[in-house]
Amino acid sequence: MQSITANLKVNNVKETLAFYKDVLGFEVIVTVPEYEQPVLNWGMVKNGGAELMFQEKENLEEEYPVLKNDSDARCLTLFIKVNDLEGLFAKIKDKAQVIKSIHKTLYDKKEFAIVDNNGFVLTFAE
Structure with a gap:
């Protein structure tokens, strides 16, 4: 294997790309159709070594009908390693729903958690 990138099912790709760009500092790499269009089927963002893809719910379910049985309940969390945790927290704490402030874990890491605009932790x- 060379890499793995999550492709997340979302209701609105354009709003999701805006959240990741404006709140978390990701760069929009590519979209289908082009970003200037009012409705997007798919988009990819990148920040350092982190990449994520987002695909519009109905478009993804058409491609993979088995996903139609998937409930809308969010069951996915993403774990993201960063270099400046406190700086990132200060930058986004007023722009996103913080569900866990900075804390020390049992495995000796500093972490915090938010919920994105789709309900992903x-x-x-x-």
Whole structure:
């Protein structure tokens, strides 16, 4: 294997890309159709070595009908390693729903967690 990138099912790709760009500092790499279009089927973002893909719910379910049986309940969390945890927390704490402030874990890491605009839990660790 060379790499793995999550492709997340979302209701609105454009709003999701805006959240990851404006709140978390990701760069929008590519979209389908082009970003200027009012509705997007798919998009990819990158920040350092982290990459994520987002695909519009109905588009993804058409591609993979087995996903139609998937409930809308969020069951995915993403664990993201960062270099400046406190700086990132200060930058986004007023722009995102913080569900766990910076704390020390049992495995001796500093972490905090937020919920993105789709309900996915993002845990940031240093």
